[in-house]
Amino acid sequence: MTAQNVRIRIIDSIEQLSKTRWQQLSREAGPFLSYEFLHALENSESCTNESGWQPCHIAILQNQDDNVSAIIPGYLKTHSYGEYIFDHAWANAYVQHGLDYYPKWISAIPFTPVTGPRLLSDGQFLLTPELVNEVELALVAHAKREFDEFLSSFHWLFPNDATSTQLTQSHETLPHYLTRYTVQFQWHNYGYRDFDDFLNALTSRKRKDIKKSRRKLSERGVRFTYHTGDEISPETLRFFTKCYKATYLKRSGHVGYLNDAFFEQLVESISDKMLIVTASENGVAVASALFFYDETGLYGRYWGALKEVDGLHFACCYFEGIEFAIAKKLPLFNPGTQGEHKILRGFEPIYCRSHHKLQHASFQSAVADFLQRETPHIANYFNQARNALPFNKEFVPTLKTTSVNLPNDDTYNQNEKNDEI
Numbered sequence: 001m002t003a004q005n006v007r008i009r010i011i012d013s014i015e016q017l018s019k020t021r022w023q024q025l026s027r028e029a030g031p032f033l034s035y036e037f038l039h040a041l042e043n044s045e046s047c048t049n050e051s052g053w054q055p056c057h058i059a060i061l062q063n064q065d066d067n068v069s070a071i072i073p074g075y076l077k078t079h080s081y082g083e084y085i086f087d088h089a090w091a092n093a094y095v096q097h098g099l100d101y102y103p104k105w106i107s108a109i110p111f112t113p114v115t116g117p118r119l120l121s122d123g124q125f126l127l128t129p130e131l132v133n134e135v136e137l138a139l140v141a142h143a144k145r146e147f148d149e150f151l152s153s154f155h156w157l158f159p160n161d162a163t164s165t166q167l168t169q170s171h172e173t174l175p176h177y178l179t180r181y182t183v184q185f186q187w188h189n190y191g192y193r194d195f196d197d198f199l200n201a202l203t204s205r206k207r208k209d210i211k212k213s214r215r216k217l218s219e220r221g222v223r224f225t226y227h228t229g230d231e232i233s234p235e236t237l238r239f240f241t242k243c244y245k246a247t248y249l250k251r252s253g254h255v256g257y258l259n260d261a262f263f264e265q266l267v268e269s270i271s272d273k274m275l276i277v278t279a280s281e282n283g284v285a286v287a288s289a290l291f292f293y294d295e296t297g298l299y300g301r302y303w304g305a306l307k308e309v310d311g312l313h314f315a316c317c318y319f320e321g322i323e324f325a326i327a328k329k330l331p332l333f334n335p336g337t338q339g340e341h342k343i344l345r346g347f348e349p350i351y352c353r354s355h356h357k358l359q360h361a362s363f364q365s366a367v368a369d370f371l372q373r374e375t376p377h378i379a380n381y382f383n384q385a386r387n388a389l390p391f392n393k394e395f396v397p398t399l400k401t402t403s404v405n406l407p408n409d410d411t412y413n414q415n416e417k418n419d420e421i
Helices: 019-025 034-041 087-094 129-147 163-167 195-199 204-219 234-252 262-275 312-327 340-345 361-387
Strands: 006-011 051-053 059-064 067-070 074-076 104-107 153-157 178-188 222-228 272-283 286-294 297-305 332-334 348-358
Touching: 006 087, 019 034, 019 067, 019 286, 034 262, 051 222, 059 234, 087 361, 153 163, 163 348, 178 204, 178 340, 178 361, 195 204, 195 312, 204 222, 204 312, 222 312, 234 272, 234 286, 234 297, 262 272, 262 286, 272 312, 286 312, 297 312, 312 332, 312 340, 348 361
Parallel strands: 104 153, 297 332
Antiparallel strands: 006 059, 051 074, 059 067, 074 104, 153 348, 178 332, 178 348, 222 272, 272 286, 286 297
């Protein structure tokens, strides 16, 4: 499909799009690209122009047909928080040269660094370079018309392989997107029968360490309760949000990006895709963790505790998640971003990508140079993490993770570097 036979609409509220059509296009895209999840972010005012997350979705229509053929979820950003791809140094460089880095446009799921499609379609629609160019032109015109602002850049965060391949395919005349790599840690279900079966895949030392840690919690009177669907009562949710706010306040000085209305709306709309694990000590609730899940996997998102208990975070957020994923026969468990401590608990390193295009040619070249130097370090970090995995020698050949060398992407060198910043 060429850009000549499509129409592009900029959508500043998900309510302007058909819920039914969104659901059709987002099938098998995971819980975070569901209409309900993104609508809750907007309806609760967690994502607004005031919060720095102005919805700016792309609807693509074919010819004169009013039926939406594809959707690209997106946002105009006036800061870089809640993205988990850290470009603050780029923003600072703009400021030092008297330029505005914000607003920028990103295709991403707010506060949710989970890889997935960034083009929602029925599978027949391709994100060609020409179409991407048309989308960018429409976004620039929209920002100028609605906000009298110039967009500095375009960013696609945590796209899956299909979106990434389409987005970075070569074109003779259009500028290329730069690729940035990051590493997360993900647990894979190799058909484990139960948690002990998983532990048997680990080295003897690590198996004993985990059993000892869980035993200490049990002896201390710590118990875990699962709540899904109708079992998520108002009291269960209130305790979770209390823990969430308390932990955010302690670590970050604020009560979190997400408010009560967001979580309440989710319970009303997709409680069948939510899991709240409550940890109690001698019958008194002390901590809580929120997960989302569907057939694609289990995703750990938020955690909070009212009391410090040694080993409780690992148990509640990781081990209970593994138990649940095994019981539900889910293929994977993504516990969230960052954290080398996950490696010794059986979480394998995985690559995540982001793609970036800065409209200022000299800055595009500077970022390209930075990424070319950064990429080998990311590959080295990945391989070191892979080599530290605690699986026994007999099990290692079955792992999905293998050592790799990341490519020195040719797109890094597409822009002339004659203009120095």
